Amino acid sequence: MMKKIDISILGLGNLGTAFFEGLRKNNNVNLHLYEENEGTRKSLLKLYDTKILPNIEFIDSGILILCIKPQNIRDFFESSSNKIGENVLICSPVAGLEIETINQYVENKIIRIMPNLLIRENNGLIPFVKNYDGDYLNFINVALSFLGNTEEFDEELFALITAISGSGPAWFYELSNQLVNSATKLGMNENDATNLIKGLIKALPNLINEDDTFDELVNKVKSPKGTTEAGLNSLIVDNFDNIIFNAIHQATNRSIEISTELKNE
Ligand SMILES: NC(=O)c1ccc[n+]([C@@H]2O[C@H](COP(=O)([O-])OP(=O)(O)OC[C@H]3O[C@@H](n4cnc5c(N)ncnc54)[C@H](OP(=O)(O)O)[C@@H]3O)[C@@H](O)[C@H]2O)c1
Known part of the structure; x- marks a missing residue:
C-alpha cells in the first residue's frame, strides 16, 4: 500500500477550505489544518469533525500549502520560517508571490500554482511552475491531479494566468x-x-x-x-x-x- 502523504493547509479562508474539501476525499493524503482566526475555526468545526490548530508547530515533512493573503506572507515567513523543515515542499497559490521571493526566506523546494475555487469539486485547473525536477513526494500525481487538471507553465505567464484563471x-x-x-x-x-x-x-x-x-x-x-x-x-x-x-x-x-x-x- 502506498504511504500517505502529509499535507498541511495554512489558512482556511476561501481557497484553503476549497483545498480541504477537495483533498479530504483523497485516501492517500493526511491533512493537517491551521487557521489563525478563531471565528473561522469555530464555524468550520461546526461543519467538520476535524482538528484545526491556530498556528503551525514544527513541520518536518510533507507539503505545506500557503493559503494566506499576499499581505500576510512576510509576517508568516519572518515568524515561522524556522518551523518549516528543509525537506518540506512548499506549495504557494498566493497571487503575485514569486518562487524567487519565497527563496529569500527559505531554501526549500517550491511549487507555485494558480488554482481556482473549482478544486473544491475536484474540477479545477491548476497551472504550476516549480524549482525542482520530477514529482517530489508525488504531490502532483497524488494530490494536485486529484483536484483538477494540472499543466506546467513558465513563471512569466503567472500574472496573466492569475487574471484569467485564478480570478x-x-x-x-x-x-x-x-x-x-x-x-x-x-x-x-x-x-x-x-x-x-x-x-x-x-x-x-x-x-x-x-x-x-x-x-x-x-x-x-x-x-x-x-x-x-x-x-x-x-x-x-x-x-x-x-x-x-x-x-x-x-x-x-x-x-x-x-x-x-x-x-x-
Ligand atoms: N480565493 C481564490 O479564488 C483564490 C484563487 C487563487 C489563489 N488565491 C490565493 O490564495 C490565498 C488565500 O486567498 P483566500 O481568498 O482564501 O483568502 P482568505 O479567505 O482571506 O483566507 C485566508 C485565511 O488565512 C488566515 N490566516 C492569515 N494568516 C495566517 C497564519 N499565519 N496562520 C494561519 N491562518 C492565517 C486568515 O485569517 P484572517 O481572516 O484573520 O486574516 C484567513 O482566514 C491568497 O494569497 C490568494 O492570492 C485565492
Missing part, C-alpha cells in the same frame, strides 16, 4: 450579476432572474464540446437578424471587447504590482 470564476459571476440586473430592470423579479441564470450556468458545460472555438459556440446560438444577433451587435457598439480587455489587463497588472511589493518589502 476566472469572478468574471462569469459578474457577467451573471449584470444579466440578472438587466432582467430585473426590464420587469422580472430578482429571484426568478437569478434562478434562470443559475440554471443556465449549470447547463452550459453540456453544450461545450472540446473542439469548438468560442466563436463557433456563439454562432450556434445566433441566427441572422435574430435576437442574439441584435444583442451581440449592441455589445460591439459598446466596445465589450475593450471592457473585458481592460479588466484582464488591470488584473494582470495588479498581480505584477503585488510581485513587486512582495519583493521590495
